[in-house]
Amino acid sequence: MQKKVTLITGDGIGPEITQSVKRIFEAVEVPIVWEEVNAGLTSLEHGDELIPQSLIDSINETRVALKGPITTPVGKGFKSVNVQLRQMFDLYQNIRPCRSTPGIDSKFDNVDTVLFRENTEGLYAGLEFYDARLEMADSIARVTKKGSLRIVKAAFEYAKNQGREKVTLVHKANILKNIGRIFLDAGDEVAQDYPEIEMNDRIIDNMCMQLVIRPEDYDVIVTTNLFGDILSDLCAGLVGGLGLVAGANVGDDFAIFEAVHGSAPDIAGQGKANPTAIIRSAILMLRHLNLLDHADRIDQALDKTLAEKSSCTADLGGDQGTQGFTDAVINNLK
Ligand code: NAI
Numbered sequence: 001m002q003k004k005v006t007l008i009t010g011d012g013i014g015p016e017i018t019q020s021v022k023r024i025f026e027a028v029e030v031p032i033v034w035e036e037v038n039a040g041l042t043s044l045e046h047g048d049e050l051i052p053q054s055l056i057d058s059i060n061e062t063r064v065a066l067k068g069p070i071t072t073p074v075g076k077g078f079k080s081v082n083v084q085l086r087q088m089f090d091l092y093q094n095i096r097p098c099r100s101t102p103g104i105d106s107k108f109d110n111v112d113t114v115l116f117r118e119n120t121e122g123l124y125a126g127l128e129f130y131d132a133r134l135e136m137a138d139s140i141a142r143v144t145k146k147g148s149l150r151i152v153k154a155a156f157e158y159a160k161n162q163g164r165e166k167v168t169l170v171h172k173a174n175i176l177k178n179i180g181r182i183f184l185d186a187g188d189e190v191a192q193d194y195p196e197i198e199m200n201d202r203i204i205d206n207m208c209m210q211l212v213i214r215p216e217d218y219d220v221i222v223t224t225n226l227f228g229d230i231l232s233d234l235c236a237g238l239v240g241g242l243g244l245v246a247g248a249n250v251g252d253d254f255a256i257f258e259a260v261h262g263s264a265p266d267i268a269g270q271g272k273a274n275p276t277a278i279i280r281s282a283i284l285m286l287r288h289l290n291l292l293d294h295a296d297r298i299d300q301a302l303d304k305t306l307a308e309k310s311s312c313t314a315d316l317g318g319d320q321g322t323q324g325f326t327d328a329v330i331n332n333l334k
Pocket of ligand 1: 013068069070071072082242243258259260261262263264265266267272273274275277315
């Protein structure tokens with residue numbers, strides 16, 4: 001039985017890196033069929049909506065999508081497609097595993113964290129107001145008990161299922177007392193159901209310092225939207241950069257998997273992009289679909305490829321392009 005999966009190739013380097021996933025999936029004979037649908041700038045250029053109805057229909061049917069990066073204008077223009085999709089499909093968990101990879105130059109070789117970021121509330125809830133007369137702007141962070149309970153529960157469930165030992169809640173409750181209290185209370189409530197898992201909490205600024213000094217102290221991390229956005233890139237920096245890290249946006253009914261980096265317009269169309277992050281996102285997607293053998297085979301081949309500098313792309317110090325790197329992954333498949 002072939003499972004249908006929505007593929008949003010995305011903007012900039014999106015088509016190049018998603019092509020790499022398609023080639024690897026073919027080589028491993030993954031039992032899925034892609035339903036390709038555009039979104040973002042590419043969709044606008046084709047005279048369609050930013051988020052076309054065909055995309056919404058496709059995700060409603062398949063319930064699972066792999067998404068290339070989408071360009072968002074900074075400080076003006078349309079609202080982020082990523083944020084809209086997360087809200088539209090109630091993808092309240094943003095999950096980003098960051099682990100050190102042998103062969104990859106980075107400051108540490110012992111990082112193995114999984115960050116759970118609340119993905120629909122906080123400062124990204126869309127409560128933004130601009131008063132032109134007063135030249136004043138308000139962006140309101142909305143945190144709810146329900147939203148906090150479900151993301152903290154997701155982090156604890158993950159810790160339990162993956163045999164992890166500790167969950168760290170990250171907040172700013174010393175200053176943002178109300179939203180901080182709701183989040184910390186959610187932690188205390190959920191932790192009672194998981195006595196075997198240790199819980200602690202850190203204030204966001206201290207957490208940033210702790211992570212760049214002693215990342216090995218952190219296991220599963222759970223936090224609100226903005227702090228999670230920043231911490232997830234910080235964690236990516238600990239293991240070699242954005243080109244390596246996968247992301248999953250997961251709700252109770254739908255899931256969209258995506259690389260954490262953007263559309264890299266500076267190198268788009270040049271065949272230079274590193275497809276590792278989107279391949280790792282695709283591996284997370286295979287695990288979500290319970291295609292564990294396919295996921296393991298690709299994961300092992302990818303690690304083997306990354307361990308050989310000569311097989312890597314330029315951002316990792318190698319001299320291969322996207323295609324050359326993908327060929328190496330396929331050659332390393334067992
Ligand atoms: P970016 O991640 O696209 O690029 C930052 C730097 O990293 C650039 O020098 C780029 O060449 C390099 N880079 C990124 N991915 C790479 C890869 N796979 N291989 C090799 N080098 C890579 O971030 P930037 O420039 O801030 O954003 C560009 C656009 O992407 C913006 O419109 C932004 O809104 C959007 N964006 C979209 C995201 C998404 O769709 N999930 C996430 C982040 C940004």
